Amino acid sequence: MKQNRNAGHKPGMPTKAQVLEFLQTTDQIAGKREIAKAFGLKGQEKIALKALLKDMAEEGLIDGKKTAYHRMGGVPKVTVLRVAEIYDGEPYAIPDAWSPDDGAPPPRIRVIEGRKGKGNTKIPALKIGDRVLARTEETGRGWTAHPMKKLPAREDGLIGVVEIDRTGKGWLAPVDKRVRSSSPISDLGGAEEGQLVLAEPAGKSPRSGVKVVEIYGDPLAPKSFSLIAIAKHGIPHVFSDETIAEAERAAKLPLSREHREDLTHLPIVAIDPADARDHDDAIWAEPDGEGGYNALVAIADVSYYVRPGGQLDREARRRGNSVYFPDRVVPMLPEVLSADVCSLKQDQDRAAMACHLRISPDGKVTKWRFTRALVRIAHNIAYEDAQKEIDEGQPREFLQHLWGAWALLAKARAERDPLDLDLPERQVRLDDQGRIAEIAVRERLDAHRVVEDFMIAANVAAAKALEAKTAPVVYRVHETPGREKLVTLRDYMKTFGHTLALGQVITPGLFNRMLKDIGDESEKAQVMEAVLRSQTQAYYGPANAGHFGLALGSYAHFTSPIRRYADLLVHRALVDAYKLEQPKPPAGIPETSGLAERDRADLSKVSDAISKAERRAMEAERDTIDRYVAAWLAGRVGEVFPTRITGVQGFGFFATIVGLGGDGLIPVSTLGSEYFTYDEAGQRLVGKDSGTTYAPGDKLDLRLAEANPLTGALKFELPDQQGKIEPRGNRTPPGPKFQDRQKHMQGKRGRPGNIRHQGRKK
Numbered sequence: 001m002k003q004n005r006n007a008g009h010k011p012g013m014p015t016k017a018q019v020l021e022f023l024q025t026t027d028q029i030a031g032k033r034e035i036a037k038a039f040g041l042k043g044q045e046k047i048a049l050k051a052l053l054k055d056m057a058e059e060g061l062i063d064g065k066k067t068a069y070h071r072m073g074g075v076p077k078v079t080v081l082r083v084a085e086i087y088d089g090e091p092y093a094i095p096d097a098w099s100p101d102d103g104a105p106p107p108r109i110r111v112i113e114g115r116k117g118k119g120n121t122k123i124p125a126l127k128i129g130d131r132v133l134a135r136t137e138e139t140g141r142g143w144t145a146h147p148m149k150k151l152p153a154r155e156d157g158l159i160g161v162v163e164i165d166r167t168g169k170g171w172l173a174p175v176d177k178r179v180r181s182s183s184p185i186s187d188l189g190g191a192e193e194g195q196l197v198l199a200e201p202a203g204k205s206p207r208s209g210v211k212v213v214e215i216y217g218d219p220l221a222p223k224s225f226s227l228i229a230i231a232k233h234g235i236p237h238v239f240s241d242e243t244i245a246e247a248e249r250a251a252k253l254p255l256s257r258e259h260r261e262d263l264t265h266l267p268i269v270a271i272d273p274a275d276a277r278d279h280d281d282a283i284w285a286e287p288d289g290e291g292g293y294n295a296l297v298a299i300a301d302v303s304y305y306v307r308p309g310g311q312l313d314r315e316a317r318r319r320g321n322s323v324y325f326p327d328r329v330v331p332m333l334p335e336v337l338s339a340d341v342c343s344l345k346q347d348q349d350r351a352a353m354a355c356h357l358r359i360s361p362d363g364k365v366t367k368w369r370f371t372r373a374l375v376r377i378a379h380n381i382a383y384e385d386a387q388k389e390i391d392e393g394q395p396r397e398f399l400q401h402l403w404g405a406w407a408l409l410a411k412a413r414a415e416r417d418p419l420d421l422d423l424p425e426r427q428v429r430l431d432d433q434g435r436i437a438e439i440a441v442r443e444r445l446d447a448h449r450v451v452e453d454f455m456i457a458a459n460v461a462a463a464k465a466l467e468a469k470t471a472p473v474v475y476r477v478h479e480t481p482g483r484e485k486l487v488t489l490r491d492y493m494k495t496f497g498h499t500l501a502l503g504q505v506i507t508p509g510l511f512n513r514m515l516k517d518i519g520d521e522s523e524k525a526q527v528m529e530a531v532l533r534s535q536t537q538a539y540y541g542p543a544n545a546g547h548f549g550l551a552l553g554s555y556a557h558f559t560s561p562i563r564r565y566a567d568l569l570v571h572r573a574l575v576d577a578y579k580l581e582q583p584k585p586p587a588g589i590p591e592t593s594g595l596a597e598r599d600r601a602d603l604s605k606v607s608d609a610i611s612k613a614e615r616r617a618m619e620a621e622r623d624t625i626d627r628y629v630a631a632w633l634a635g636r637v638g639e640v641f642p643t644r645i646t647g648v649q650g651f652g653f654f655a656t657i658v659g660l661g662g663d664g665l666i667p668v669s670t671l672g673s674e675y676f677t678y679d680e681a682g683q684r685l686v687g688k689d690s691g692t693t694y695a696p697g698d699k700l701d702l703r704l705a706e707a708n709p710l711t712g713a714l715k716f717e718l719p720d721q722q723g724k725i726e727p728r729g730n731r732t733p734p735g736p737k738f739q740d741r742q743k744h745m746q747g748k749r750g751r752p753g754n755i756r757h758q759g760r761k762k
Helices: 017-026 032-038 043-057 226-232 241-251 309-318 335-341 382-390 399-414 444-469 483-494 508-516 521-534 565-578 597-601 604-636 735-746
Strands: 062-067 068-071 078-087 089-094 109-111 130-141 142-150 159-164 170-174 181-187 195-201 211-215 269-272 281-287 293-300 349-359 366-378 380-384 426-432 436-441 474-478 540-541 640-649 652-656 661-667 676-679 685-686 699-708 712-719
Touching: 017 032, 017 043, 032 043, 032 170, 043 652, 078 109, 078 309, 078 604, 109 130, 159 226, 195 226, 211 226, 226 366, 226 604, 241 309, 241 335, 269 382, 269 399, 269 444, 281 444, 293 366, 293 399, 309 565, 309 604, 335 685, 349 399, 349 444, 380 382, 382 399, 382 444, 399 444, 426 604, 436 444, 436 604, 444 565, 508 521, 521 640, 540 604, 565 597, 565 604, 604 712, 640 661, 661 699
Parallel strands: 109 142, 181 211, 269 380, 661 712
Antiparallel strands: 062 068, 078 089, 078 130, 089 109, 130 142, 159 170, 159 195, 170 181, 195 211, 269 281, 281 293, 293 349, 349 366, 426 436, 474 540, 640 652, 640 699, 652 661, 676 685, 699 712
């Protein structure tokens, strides 16, 4: 039987302190009636209570209304909360309406999931932005909330562009291509036509429209596309003063040669993109005299500076990873660490976690050991510059050794036969004014492969080193494709006359051989798309299920702790397992640089959280690139482009421009008067009369009919179709000023300018 927490109050008129105590400790909604009942008040005492409560409200001691009071600065017992962050898989919320007179920040409320709501129905898992009606409680450890029901989601597209129709009425045009309709604006909040804004529902009914709450400005300004993605996906991008202050204190930690392996004499080099802002990793190799190589992978020792328990660590954990946009990076760590003290810069002493490797003549890594080291990078080299030295035939000795060691690693890689899919990566180059200079497919160099294979070797060594000590490991897991997806792939392969026997062991090499046997490039592209769709999504977890794509039994992420929290956890586990703790730091810095107790006991929560953060970052980066591509193409509507079909559905097919990217829809309604049926097994559209087919991988010329930089959406049509696709919506399209800004985003074709979006290492 539940204990009555309000029992024990002595009858009689309460003091202000007693009322506050009651409001704080009761687990029920507390209005005037409940307070009177708790203190046994009757008759004239109830009238006196009313006056007392009025005085307390005027003094700023309590807030609310006569049916539900709460102490000022507190939270009503039952109220609407909005999930503001997910930390270690647990949602934390703030009151949906918070406007205290003293300007105090909203309380951070831990939401207890797993409870059943009204009607005994289970409330689904919460995500950032979700709203719930919840019962709240303040304890000695802070606020908690128990959801009663999940409220309808706020409509998508609340980030949008203001449009004014002929009548002078404002509309919010969404920047999310999944949202197909605009919302009426009831309160412009000072916003003008063509401005990018943040809006909120103006009332409970959709007919109430939306009100503008923040003005971002020019939607086609260089910063806007990434700002849209940051806001849409809820990516934390502002460090608190407390976090920055802690980072600055950590940056002053001393480096001791006495407690670190001194590797400053080795010519270690960092090979990175030309415009890299941080340098996680550096490599070195030399022949061992026996046909193999001794090698070193030096990784920034972030765990020395970012320790569990502080605000700096909590913020890094919440972000999960850095997010890369063409015009900016949203870093996991403050710049004083990510771009300075932790970054392995040329000719500067740096703290590193060193992975020593012995590579045998057959390319196998036969020995490894991990130390905390002091390194001094001899050279920071761009991929293109390193490749140029090799191609010109007179590379410096350290590059000769790196390529020699890589030749052995590549031999072992070929023997493993990992999944080999040719997946081009779009690269946005901006000029000095932030305008688009060029969008192209990034060139894949041997220099990229050299660094990649060194990183893979170190990642494997880290996983195996922790396994040898039976220590906790955050694995990078890529599971074997599931049977359902393989059956779909098998049925698809039958349409090409190929077989995929499911009775055999499924390996990456099986897919590689299947692709190698296909001579027709168009057919190979179609099969490659199908193989990609059959793969599972990689994730982080404490249970090892191997890495199917890389054909590895044990794999962890160790090589990028500046930008990935998973790697930082692996570093901390190595500190614990191999007793690499450094001397006690100065006051104000957490003592241990190993794993926190909760992570040592259970890594599943944080693994799930950083996996979700990674998916969030990938979606935000992809959305932003789509917007840049659409902006680049906006001035070329009406031109015909060579395209390749990437997907087919019953309502039409999607195609991408060859060599540029950017998926666009071709609605089936624009394919002429012929009736097309959707062949689900063959994933194609088939003309009923002519037999004309449209299938993934097919190449065809299409005319660009629409390019919307704000949503990233493209639409195509067949070259012989006239006027089949009309711009979405029935209102007046944006005026000349808006179109002029759209042209401005394209810049001038020619000199590429600064490279802002590059591929990252494994």
